[in-house]
Structures are given as structure tokens and as C-alpha cells.
Amino acid sequence: MRHTKNPTQILSAYGMRHTGCRSQILEQFIYHDFALSHNYIESHIDSKYDRVTIYRNLKAFLDKGVIHKVLDDEGGIKYALCNDACTEHDHHHNHVHFKCEKCGKTICIDSLKIPEISLPANFEAKELNLLIQGTCDECT
Amino acid sequence: MRHTKNPTQILSAYGMRHTGCRSQILEQFIYHDFALSHNYIESHIDSKYDRVTIYRNLKAFLDKGVIHKVLDDEGGIKYALCNDACTEHDHHHNHVHFKCEKCGKTICIDSLKIPEISLPANFEAKELNLLIQGTCDECT
DNA sequence: GTAACTGCAAAATATTTGCATCCTT
DNA sequence: AAGGATGCAAATATTTTGCAGTTAC
Numbered sequence: 001m002r003h004t005k006n007p008t009q010i011l012s013a014y015g016m017r018h019t020g021c022r023s024q025i026l027e028q029f030i031y032h033d034f035a036l037s038h039n040y041i042e043s044h045i046d047s048k049y050d051r052v053t054i055y056r057n058l059k060a061f062l063d064k065g066v067i068h069k070v071l072d073d074e075g076g077i078k079y080a081l082c083n084d085a086c087t088e089h090d091h092h093h094n095h096v097h098f099k100c101e102k103c104g105k106t107i108c109i110d111s112l113k114i115p116e117i118s119l120p121a122n123f124e125a126k127e128l129n130l131l132i133q134g135t136c137d138e139c140t
Numbered sequence: 141m142r143h144t145k146n147p148t149q150i151l152s153a154y155g156m157r158h159t160g161c162r163s164q165i166l167e168q169f170i171y172h173d174f175a176l177s178h179n180y181i182e183s184h185i186d187s188k189y190d191r192v193t194i195y196r197n198l199k200a201f202l203d204k205g206v207i208h209k210v211l212d213d214e215g216g217i218k219y220a221l222c223n224d225a226c227t228e229h230d231h232h233h234n235h236v237h238f239k240c241e242k243c244g245k246t247i248c249i250d251s252l253k254i255p256e257i258s259l260p261a262n263f264e265a266k267e268l269n270l271l272i273q274g275t276c277d278e279c280t
Numbered sequence: 281g282t283a284a285c286t287g288c289a290a291a292a293t294a295t296t297t298g299c300a301t302c303c304t305t
Numbered sequence: 306a307a308g309g310a311t312g313c314a315a316a317t318a319t320t321t322t323g324c325a326g327t328t329a330c
Contacts, residue, residue: 069213069215071211071212071213071215071269071271072211072215073209073211073267073269075209075211075212075215075216075217076215077215096257098259098263101266109259109260111260112257112259112260114257114270115255115257117236117252117254117255117270117272119238119249119252119272120249120251120252120277121277122276122277122280123238123272123274123275123276123277123280124274124275124280125238125272125273125274126241126273126274126275127213127272127273127274128270128271128272128273129211129213129270129271129272129273130254130257130268130269130270130271131211131268131269131270131271132257132259132263132265132267132268132269133265133266133267133268133269134259134263134264134265134266134267135263135264135266136262136263137260137261137262137263140262140263140264
């Protein structure tokens with residue numbers, strides 16, 4: 001598990017109100033080391049929380065920089081915890097995400113840096129997002 | 141414009157039946173040099189073609205290797221023409237896609253090769269998909 | 281002629297919005 | 306107390322499926 005904080009600490013750190021739903025959503029992210037979809041979260045947390053509330057909280061987490069979107073080859077959106085350095089106004093994401101074609105999990109590989117890439121003239125890059133598909137270490 | 145073929149040639153090359161809807165969809169791809177969403181296509185081709193037919197033809201094009209999915213930071217799916225070498229059974233996509241945050245267009249940068257990346261032990265890469273976000277040459 | 285393609289209707293799924301109520305601070 | 310969070314209902318958007326009729330080859 002890469003994340004050492006607990007839900008309460010995360011909510012405090014980002015100045016967000018502490019609610020049951022938010023804690024449970026964060027627990028899912030902390031517990032799992034792969035990216036989660038809204039659908040996955042909905043079916044894994046206490047069902048007393050409304051689907052709409054989950055949507056709104058995911059959006060709030062995105063806004064605050066607590067989580068980030070993870071692209072998927074299927075077009076579905078998944079989410080994962082940001083590293084500690086992300087804030088509402090300072091996202092610096094050079095993500096490498098790996099999607100295993102066997103188990104279907106998408107994980108963040110923080111240790112990998114994306115190499116420098118020289119774009120054509122007059123193109124300016126601000127954010128990089130590399131999705132690698134293949135077979136993960138647990139499935140080889 | 142990077143693609144020199146016309147709809148008729150493409151359909152023939154991939155062994156697909158020639159229909160009005162397919163030709164019009166392909167015309168959109170040939171005419172534009174950025175990735176198109178289902179929604180964009182639907183609102184830009186002759187309205188006599190049903191939304192469902194467009195879905196089915198996009199799927200058929202995907203299956204045959206005529207087009208490929210383009211990841212979007214918003215999670216929406218877009219599509220773009222494959223290069224000539226793609227077929228139904230042999231996709232070799234090391235895509236670099238650039239999404240301009242100003243004009244919103246996503247273009248394929250075929251000229252860029254993604255550098256070799258060494259994955260952690262026991263990870264096997266089969267496909268790479270790099271999405272770069274920033275400002276394109278027309279918007280700088 | 282026949283398999284493939286299309287249109288229409290409808291179902292299934294996904295996401296957003298409005299509003300009244302409740303909870304955190 | 307006040308603004309934010311929640312639940313519910315409903316609107317909107319997206320994608321899929323079934324089936325009957327039409328078309329490409």
C-alpha cells in the first residue's frame with residue numbers, strides 16, 4: 001500500500017468536511033492499489049450512501065486535488081489518489097498508468113518518469129498521461 | 141491532411157460494404173485532422189442517418205482496424221483513422237495524442253515515437269498510449 | 281438470393297440538476 | 306447559525322439490443 005494516511009488525515013489536509021461517505025470513499029482508495037470507477041466504489045461502500053452523493057464527492061475530490069482521473073482504453077473513467085504534493089491549484093501529473101489486460105486492474109506507477117519528448121514546433125506540453133497496456137506482475 | 145485515401149478506397153481495402161453512412165463517417169475522419177466523438181460525427185453528417193447506425197459503424201470500423209480509440213482527459217471516447225498498416229488482427233499502436241486545452245482538439249502525432257520505457261519486473265507492455273495536454277501550434 | 285446494413289422503438293446505463301432536509305464546523 | 310453535504314426525484318445523456326424492412330454484392 002503506497003498511501004500511509006487515513007481518511008481523516010486526508011480530509012483535514014485538504015480542508016474538507018469530514019463525512020461518513022467521504023471517509024468510506026477514501027478508505028476504498030487507500031485500501032486498493034488500483035484505480036477505481038464510480039461503479040466500483042458504489043458497490044463496495046456502505047450502500048446507505050446515495051449514488052449521487054458519490055458522484056458529487058468524487059467531483060469534490062477532483063477539484064481539491066485529492067484524486068485524479070485515470071484514463072482507460074475502454075473510455076471509462078477511473079480515479080486514483082494523488083500523491084501528497086498535489087493541491088487544488090498545483091497539479092503536477094506526469095502519470096504512468098498500467099492497465100493489465102488479464103486482471104483488468106489499472107495501477108499507477110509512480111516510480112516511472114516519462115522521458116523527455118520533443119514536440120513539433122509551437123506545441124507546448126503541460127501534462128503527460130501515459131497508459132501502458134499489457135500484463136502485470138501478478139498475472140505473468 | 142494526412143490521409144490520402146477516400147472513403148470508397150478505405151472500405152474496399154478493409155473488405156467492408158459500401159454504404160452511404162459509412163462513406164459519410166469516413167469523410168469526416170478524412171476531412172478533419174483531429175479525433176472525433178460519436179456526438180461530433182452525428183451532428184456533422186447528413187441527419188438522415190440514425191444515431192444507432194453510427195454507433196454500429198464506429199464499432200465495425202474499430203473491429204476492422206480502420207479507426208482506433210483516442211483517450212480523452214474528460215473520459216469521453218474519440219476516434220481517429222488508423223495508419224495504413226493496421227488491420228483487424230494486427231494493431232500496432234504506439235500512439236501519441238495531443239489535446240489542446242484551448243481549442244479542445246485532439247490530434248494524433250504519428251511522427252513521435254514513444255521512447256523505450258523500462259517497466260518494473262514482470263510487467264509486460266503490449267500497447268502504449270501517450271496523451272499530452274497543452275497548447276497546440278495553432279493556439280500558441 | 282442472402283447476409284449485411286439500417287431505422288425505429290425501447291431498454292439499459294451513466295451522469296447531472298433541483299430542492300428540501302440534515303449535518304459539520 | 307450558516308454553509309456545506311446528503312437523499313430523493315427527475316431530467317438528461319450515452320450506449321446497447323431486438324426486430325422488421327431494405328440494400329449491397
